[in-house]
Amino acid sequence: MLKKTTESEKKCRTDAESVFKARNLLPGIAEKIIKSCYDKKCYTHIDYDPLPSKDSVFEIINKSREILFPGYFAKEKIDPANLRYNMGQNVSVLFDMLAEQISNCIRHDCLRYSQECSNCGTRGNDIAIGFLEAIPSIRKQLATDVVAAFDGDPAAQSHDEIIFSYPGLYAIMVYRQAHKLFTSGVPLLPRMMTEYAHSLTGIDIHPGAKIGDSFSIDHGTGVVIGETTVIGKNVRIYQGVTLGALSLPKDAGILLKGKKRHPTIEDDVIIYAGATILGGKTVIGARSVVGGNIWITESVAPDTTVVMENPQLIYKKTIRNQI
Template identity: 65%
Template sequence: MEKDRHTQETSCRRDAGRSSSFRAHLPEIVDQIVRSCENRQCCHHTAYEPIPSRESVIEIVEGLRDVIFPGYFNRNRMDPVNLKYMLGQSVSGLYDMLAEQICRSIRHDCFRYEKPCMKCEEQGQEIALALFRSVPDIQAMLSADVAAAYEGDPAAASEDEIIFSYPGIFAIMVYRVAHRLFEFEVPLLPRIMTEYAHSITGIDIHPGAEIGTRFVIDHGTGVVIGETTVIGHNVRVYQGVTLGALSLPKDAGERLRGKKRHPTIEDDVIIYSGATILGGDTVIGRRCVIGGNVWLTASIPPDTRVLMEPPKLVYR
């Protein structure tokens, strides 16, 4: 027994020594990584000026959801007596966080791309105020989105259930906030916001898209809505729908940036699951119905139904 214990202790010391010999290589490896960054062989942002914080942006998104849908997601009880106090506390803290992140985003572009002074801190404060002033408008649009989702979904027990649990409503809420910041020409933050929603819902909406009221994403997983997409009012899309661009050349980033590349969907259109609609010149007219798995790269006139022919099934 004593001999076994001695053998085990000796083995442990030997293993610990081997571990130290491996770790001794780490300083040399760190030096190699630093040299790689100095030689511009890696993407890095090591500067004295702080850049936007993704964690802070996510915290802002979650906090704005509490403000936009008061009482649904707040940890503390909210009632008519403390509503003003609770909202005031939330808005005050979020305003400071948002103003700072906007300032960091604008200043990042100033330093990174050597732009003239853009009064970053002043812009951060002004844009944060403008966003909070627009919260009632955002609430009204989302209220219409929730109502449309409830009216068209027999599986929904209530509008409360939709607000609490439907990923489409969360993705649309984040989009509507991010789109407002996109309109204010805030860099970085809008895309961070919508990609956060994308990561937890599977719904990818670029903040530059223009989307009307009473917009519904049913189920939602795999929905993609590109930057220059224009969507009218009272439109419903199902899971797996892509509103995208046609095949792009290798230098598309320079040649096509800012140009219309994604389709226009007019009012009262329904697009069923798996449909793909591509191209900046493609217009889907009012009241059209696009069936599941349809692939479109050309415009469709109003009041048209586009359906796939039933596939031939083989039973063995």
């Protein structure tokens, strides 16, 4: 006696046939995608030379953080007995990772833009060594940033709390390293580093910006600091602050490349949440205070406080339904 086919079995067969039909379409789809890889209007990197690796960028930041703040982020305990061994290992590992990624970035630019050979391997080694030699000075700068964050935030219980948990300090830490690489002429890698910090913290600092000691970003979400921004010493900014460019033409990427487009913030300035300061000629004078939600496109003299008039508030009685 033949067994009746159940509804469940029919459904399974239908699903299997659907999968079979779908998978038969995949080779043709793959061929269309491959064909599009040769379309010059689309962006493709099909070559024997490797691109810089995003995963390696994350590893570089994590390893450098261990070196910049010894003992805070290491997987093992760091004590006076093993410091020399641990630091030697970390410096060696960071050098290898940095030199490789710097060389990849330089080589990529050389090939993509048909530049003359610039000895990318040797340059990668030299720039990596220069970066490592700068670490003591970067550590000193970061120490001033930690103190600035602590002095300006009554909620901070300790310097350790700031190092471990403040997104502003993390973004500044990554920026200070990326800035060193940026000024050393490394393409791609510095921006990849600061954009990684941006993705974690919501703080967007271009590696080309120039930022002095004792810089503090409180809370930080939504902060934008453009490429040609110049910030002096002892400056504090809050969440949502934009230090940006004025409205740019469509072809600004070519016409204004390398020109001063972002503001200058002099020493001891405080900029409160939501303020927007735009323009390459705009200077906020020393010791000034910019209030929240202010829009500025002209220079402000030193020792000036800029605030909005009190807005007219409307209060309405809330009537709740009685049960």
